[in-house]
Amino acid sequence: xxLARIQTPDGRLAVARVDGDDFTVxxxxxxxxxxxxxLDADNPRAVALDLVxxxxxxxxxxxxxxxxxxxxxxxxxxxxxxxxxxxARMEESEAAADCYDRVYNSPRPELxxxxxxxxxxxxxxxxxxxxxxxxxxxxxxxTLVLNSRVELVGFTVGNDMSSRDIEGENPxxxxxxxxYNGCCGLGPWITLAxxxxxVEEIGIRLTVRRAGETVFEGSTSGAQLARTxxxxxxxLARDNSFPDGVFLLTGTGIVPDSDFTLLPGDEVExxxxxxxxxxxxxxxx
Ligand code: DO4
Ligand code: MG
Numbered sequence: 001x002x003l004a005r006i007q008t009p010d011g012r013l014a015v016a017r018v019d020g021d022d023f024t025v026x027x028x029x030x031x032x033x034x035x036x037x038x039l040d041a042d043n044p045r046a047v048a049l050d051l052v053x054x055x056x057x058x059x060x061x062x063x064x065x066x067x068x069x070x071x072x073x074x075x076x077x078x079x080x081x082x083x084x085x086x087x088a089r090m091e092e093s094e095a096a097a098d099c100y101d102r103v104y105n106s107p108r109p110e111l112x113x114x115x116x117x118x119x120x121x122x123x124x125x126x127x128x129x130x131x132x133x134x135x136x137x138x139x140x141x142x143t144l145v146l147n148s149r150v151e152l153v154g155f156t157v158g159n160d161m162s163s164r165d166i167e168g169e170n171p172x173x174x175x176x177x178x179x180y181n182g183c184c185g186l187g188p189w190i191t192l193a194x195x196x197x198x199v200e201e202i203g204i205r206l207t208v209r210r211a212g213e214t215v216f217e218g219s220t221s222g223a224q225l226a227r228t229x230x231x232x233x234x235x236l237a238r239d240n241s242f243p244d245g246v247f248l249l250t251g252t253g254i255v256p257d258s259d260f261t262l263l264p265g266d267e268v269e270x271x272x273x274x275x276x277x278x279x280x281x282x283x284x285x
Pocket of ligand 1: 077078079080081082085089110139160167174250251252
C-alpha cells in the first residue's frame with residue numbers, strides 16, 4: 001500500500017491511499033490526523049484500510065496536489081554506503097580521503113542530520129543549489145521511513161542534494177554542503193514496508209534533463225548497498241529518540257563524473273522500484 005499527503009481540489013490537506021491514478025482520502029479520525037499518526041499505528045496498513053473504507057472521496061491524480069510525505073519528522077542521512085560514493089568522495093577531497101576510506105570499512109556508519117520538514121521539497125517543488133557553490137549533484141537515495149519507536153514502516157524516494165566543492169574543501173564543512181533551504185527532495189509518497197521488494201531487487205535510477213535533453217543518466221541497485229537497514233537504524237537509534245518519527249536516506253550509489261554539475265533550470269528525476277518517480281526542478285539561491 002502507498003500513502004500520500006495531498007491537497008484536495010477544495011484546498012484541504014489530507015492523507016490519501018494511492019491506488020494507480022486514484023487518491024482515496026483517509027476518513028477524518030481523532031486518533032489518526034496526520035501521516036505520522038497512521039505510521040505510528042501498530043498496523044498502519046490495517047488502519048489505512050479501515051479509514052479508506054469510510055472514505056468520503058476519491059480523486060484522480062490531476063485533481064490533487066501532491067505534498068512532501070512528511071509531517072514533523074526529522075530527516076537524517078547515511079553516507080559512503082556504496083563503493084561508488086567512497087571512490088567519489090576520496091577523489092573530491094584531499095583532506096578527508098582517508099576518513100572516507102575508513103568510514104566505508106568501519107562498523108560505525110557515517111550518519112548526519114539532513115533536513116527539517118521546511119527544507120524538504122515534495123513532488124514538483126524546487127530543490128536548491130546554494131548561492132555560494134559551483135559544483136552540485138543530486139544524490140538519489142532509497143529512504144527509510146521510521147515511526148516514533150524507530151521501527152521501519154515504509155520507504156520513499158530521497159534526494160540528498162550536495163555541494164561537492166564545499167564538502168570537498170574541508171570535511172568540517174559537511175553540514176553546510178548538505179543542509180540548507182531546499183536541500184532535500186522526498187516523495188512522491190510512502191510505500192508501506194510490506195509492499196516493497198527485497199532490498200537486493202530494488203533498482204534506483206537517476207536522470208538529469210537540461211532544456212529537454214538528458215545530460216546525465218545512471219543506475220544502481222539495493223544489492224550494492226554495503227550496510228543492512230538494521231545496522232543503519234541501530235546506529236541512528238543509539239541514544240537518540242524521535243518522538244515524531246524520522247526519515248533516513250541510505251546513501252547514494254550514483255555519482256556523476258567530476259566534470260558534471262547541476263545547473264539552475266535542470267530537472268532531476270529519481271525512480272526507485274516499489275515506490276515511484278520523484279521529479280524536481282532545480283533552482284539556485
Ligand atoms: O560524507 C559525505 C556524504 C556522502 C553521502 O551523502 C552519500 O554517500 O550519499
Ligand atoms: Mg548522500
